[in-house]
Amino acid sequence: MTASLEHELSLDALWMPFTANRTFKQHPRMLVSARDMHYVASDGRQILDAAAGLWCVNAGHCREPIVRAVQEAASTLDFAPAFQMGHPSSFELASALAKVTPPGLDRIFFSNSGSEAVDTALKIVLAYWRARGQPERSHFVGRLRGYHGVGFGGISVGGIAPNRDSYAAQLLPHVHHLPDTHDLTRNAFSCGQPQHGAERADALLDLIAQVGADRIGAVIVEPVAASTGVLVPPVGYLERLRSICSAHDILLIFDEVITGFGRLGAAFAAQRFGVIPDIITMAKGLTNGLIPMGATAVRREIHDTVVESAGMGIELFHGYTYSGHPVASAAGLATLKLYRDEGLFERAHHLSAFWAESVHSLATEPHVIDVRTLGLVGAIELAGRGSEIGARGADVMQASFWRENTLIRVTRDTIALSPPLIVSEAQIESIVDAMRRVLRTLA
Numbered sequence: 535m536t537a538s539l540e541h542e543l544s545l546d547a548l549w550m551p552f553t554a555n556r557t558f559k560q561h562p563r564m565l566v567s568a569r570d571m572h573y574v575a576s577d578g579r580q581i582l583d584a585a586a587g588l589w590c591v592n593a594g595h596c597r598e599p600i601v602r603a604v605q606e607a608a609s610t611l612d613f614a615p616a617f618q619m620g621h622p623s624s625f626e627l628a629s630a631l632a633k634v635t636p637p638g639l640d641r642i643f644f645s646n647s648g649s650e651a652v653d654t655a656l657k658i659v660l661a662y663w664r665a666r667g668q669p670e671r672s673h674f675v676g677r678l679r680g681y682h683g684v685g686f687g688g689i690s691v692g693g694i695a696p697n698r699d700s701y702a703a704q705l706l707p708h709v710h711h712l713p714d715t716h717d718l719t720r721n722a723f724s725c726g727q728p729q730h731g732a733e734r735a736d737a738l739l740d741l742i743a744q745v746g747a748d749r750i751g752a753v754i755v756e757p758v759a760a761s762t763g764v765l766v767p768p769v770g771y772l773e774r775l776r777s778i779c780s781a782h783d784i785l786l787i788f789d790e791v792i793t794g795f796g797r798l799g800a801a802f803a804a805q806r807f808g809v810i811p812d813i814i815t816m817a818k819g820l821t822n823g824l825i826p827m828g829a830t831a832v833r834r835e836i837h838d839t840v841v842e843s844a845g846m847g848i849e850l851f852h853g854y855t856y857s858g859h860p861v862a863s864a865a866g867l868a869t870l871k872l873y874r875d876e877g878l879f880e881r882a883h884h885l886s887a888f889w890a891e892s893v894h895s896l897a898t899e900p901h902v903i904d905v906r907t908l909g910l911v912g913a914i915e916l917a918g919r920g921s922e923i924g925a926r927g928a929d930v931m932q933a934s935f936w937r938e939n940t941l942i943r944v945t946r947d948t949i950a951l952s953p954p955l956i957v958s959e960a961q962i963e964s965i966v967d968a969m970r971r972v973l974r975t976l977a
């Protein structure tokens with residue numbers, strides 16, 4: 535940090551999320567501005583963004599059309615009540631979103647984050663089965679290593695041990711987990727979808743046998759489990775989950791908070807894989823990270839069943855003060871237009887072969903035990919340093935930021951790369967070269 539900023543700022547009052555607060559505050563990594571593919575750090579260095587911020591800035595930073603739309607919206611309609619009142623831009627955004635979601639998933643509920651989008655989805659599932667006269671379908675199935683945000687619903691269906699274990703005393707009841715799809719023995723260094731592991735979806739059949747299909751409301755998975763270290767689904771796995779769910783009348787939720795909005799070279803992973811769920815949760819890229827917003831897209835029949843079961847009163851007792859906030863809606867509309875005008879989803883698709891080849895060139899570097907890529911996502915998994923899980927990953931994060939001026943994400947000992955979709959081939963080479971130098975000097 536620059537000396538002046540260090541003197542101006544007290545770091546004490548802020549309790550930082552998902553951060554080792556004491557360690558961070560000894561050596562703060564501080565970002566002060568951003569444009570396109572770069573951040574500027576507090577010491578003036580340009581930092582190449584290989585993480586799209588936190589998987590969200592898909593069109594690059596401080597993009598003028600989105601900034602302008604937000605400024606205009608903020609000075610025109612700062613706030614409108616979300617309950618019992620409407621304002622045009624939330625309706626416009628819902629219609630625009632319904633054009634990019636897979637056909638049929640065209641009813642949209644707004645929230646403010648991925649966590650809220652997930653909790654909204656889980657509530658809609660319960661409301662749907664009540665409306666269909668089957669309230670006993672209240673069990674949820676998640677997956678080990680899944681991340682679905684930090685609400686009590688999300689951590690219950692999620693499968694990240696520390697996020698659950700800290701609150702284990704009060705998780706949702708009636709939640710079951712499928713095994714994760716990671717299989718280093720058979721699939722290491724797969725380019726794109728790995729070949730082995732579709733049969734892991736059959737664990738759902740075992741759960742159905744134990745619990746009873748008529749008690750399971752929904753299965754929720756990330757199509758690519760991103761936060762846990764980018765686990766790409768094996769060929770045929772999602773198809774199998776879909777067909778088991780369909781055969782047993784169980785709803786399938788894709789949590790696309792990360793995979794949505796072009797990350798895999800299509801609007802949503804559902805289209806990329808050709809597997810259409812019943813509900814999609816999204817956030818992050820919805821507003822290009824500029825302002826918080828989440829959304830839950832549901833199949834029309836799910837919406838209609840809930841809405842038509844309720845007479846003319848309130849149909850779903852759920853919502854947020856800021857659902858469909860006017861400024862966030864304006865940001866969402868401008869973001870979708872920018873994605874379309876610049877063809878960014880197609881761009882990600884076209885770049886993905888170059889991306890895969892570049893990231894896979896790290897396969898022979900020290901400590902690397904796996905490389906995974908799909909769309910514009912990449913993961914480099916490193917062997918742990920003895921029993922110190924995550925130590926090597928933490929060193930990579932530090933070296934990348936301080937020495938290589940590159941922002942990456944690290945989960946334990948896996949490096950995750952997900953640059954904005956405007957990244958150039960030269961910038962991809964810079965990111966990969968930076969990782970190569972870091973790996974070669976890593977203890």
Ligand SMILES: Cc1ncc(COP(=O)(O)O)c(C=O)c1O
Nearest residue numbers: 647648649681682683789791792
């Ligand atoms: C798949 C998935 N779901 C939900 C969330 C939670 O989103 P938020 O942090 O906006 O609450 C995330 C965040 O990374 C995510 O990756």
